[in-house]
Amino acid sequence: MAQERRVILSAIPNGGEASPRRLAISRPELPSYTRHIREFNLPAGVEEELDEHQRQAFSYLVRAARRWADIYALQESTDPRKPFWPQGITRREVREASDPEVRSPYTIVEYDQNGKLVARPMHDFYGKQIKELDIIRLLRKAADETGKGRNRDFKLQAYLRAKARSLETGDFKASERRWLEREDEPDLDIFFGFYDTYSDEFLSIKYAAEASVGVLDRQATDDSQWFKSALLGWWERETGRVAPRIKVRVDHTRIQAGQVAKYEFTGMSIPCQMDWREELGSKFIIYRPFFEDKFRHRRLPSLRNLIDKDKIDGITDGFARLAALRKIIAHEISHSLVPGENHQERLGQETTWVKELYCDLLALVGYRHVKGLSMRESEIAMAMFFSDGYLDYEDRRRRPEYHRSSTIITQYPIQHGSLSLLDGRFIWHETPAVFEDFSELLSETQDILIDGKSKDAQRLRERYFDPTIYRYLIFKGIYPQPEETSPDSTLVSSS
C-alpha cells in the first residue's frame, strides 16, 4: 500500500506529463497519512433522519471527497511556484503573457519546448488521476441515489451531475449555478472542486483541490438565514442599495478534504470570483464541528477570562454561543458588501487587513441595528470582538490580517476613551459610546476602500495597530490611557 501511495504522488514529477507508469487506483481508500483529511462523527440522530438512498448517496460523496485529497496532494509543494507555475517564471512574464489562460485560476502553467508559456486546464492536467480515482463515477452514483426514495431531491441530482461533468469539461460555472440558484438548502451537500488561492504561494492566483461533505443543520440554518436577512435589510435601508444574494448553511460536517482541511477553516464562502458572486449569488457554509470546537475550547474561555466580570454577568454559554455564530455570519456577509474597486492596485499589501477590518466593523455596527435583537446581545458580540482579538494574536503568524484588524478594533475605542483595560480585562462604561467609535472607524475605513491609497491605510495602521496591548492582558496590567486631547482624536473628527 505504502509503495503504491508513493507511485501516485510521484506520478507527475515536474507537474508535467503524466508518467506512463500505472497509477495506484482501483483500491479502497488509504489511511490519511499524507493526505489532508479531517473526518468528524455526525451528532446522534442526524444520520437516522436520512432515508436509505440519501445514506447511500452520502457515502459516495464522502468517498469522492476523501479521494479528492489525493489531487490536492499533487498540488502541494515546498517550491512556492510548483506545481502551478514553471521553475524560474517571473511575475512580469505572467502579467504580460498574451494568453489570458495563463492567469486563469483553473490552469497549470508550463514552458513548452520552445520556451513558450502554455496553460493547461486543471481538470485536464489531473484528468488521468481523476479518472483512475473514479471520482466522476462516485459523483454520478451519488446523483442517481438522490433521485430515489421519499426524500428524493432532483435539484441536488442536477447539481451533482453538473459537478461530475465539470471535471470532464472544465465548465465549473455551470455546476456553481445549479448549486446557488436553489432557494432552499439540500439535506446533503457537497462542496467540491478547485477553489481559493492559499496554495499558490507565488502569486495567489491558482485554485487548489478541496471538498467538504455534510448534512444540513436545519434549525441553525433557519436561524442564520433569518439573521442574515435582517442584517441585509438594515444594510439596504442604510445604503439605499439592493443587497446581493447570499445563502447561509450551517453544516453537520462529516469530512473536509484537501486545502480546506489543511488550513482548518471554520467556514467557507463560495464562489471565490467576485463577478460570479454578483451574477450567481454566494453561499457561506459554517462547518459546525469546527465552530463548536473553537467556541468551547478557545472563544468561550477567552470571553470569560478577558472581559470584566460584571460585563458578562448572567451571560449563559448558550447566549454567548449564539452571539459567536451570528458574529461570524455578519462578518462573512460583509465580505460581499465591501465598497470600492481596484483595491489591490490602490492599497497593495494593505488590502487584506483593511478588508478584514471593514468586515469586522460592518458586522459589529450591523449587529447593533438588527431589529428584534436585544441590545445585550450586540454588546456581548462586541465583547467577543475584544476577547477573540487575543486568539487572533495567538494565531498572528498564520493569519496576520485578522490580527491587524482585531488589534485596531480594540485600540481605536481605547484611544478614544470608550474602552479600558484593567487588571487584564476589558471594561467599558457606556456601550453606545463604544459603538459610536466603531461607526467612526467604519466610515474612515470605508473612505480608504472607496478611494484611499496605500499610504492612507498605512497611516491608520500606524495610529492604531499596537499589539503591546496583549502583554497587558497576559500580565494583567493597566493599559495606559491616552491624554484626553491627543492629536489623533482631532485627526479623526476632521476626516
Ligand SMILES: [Zn+2]
Ligand atoms: Zn474575513
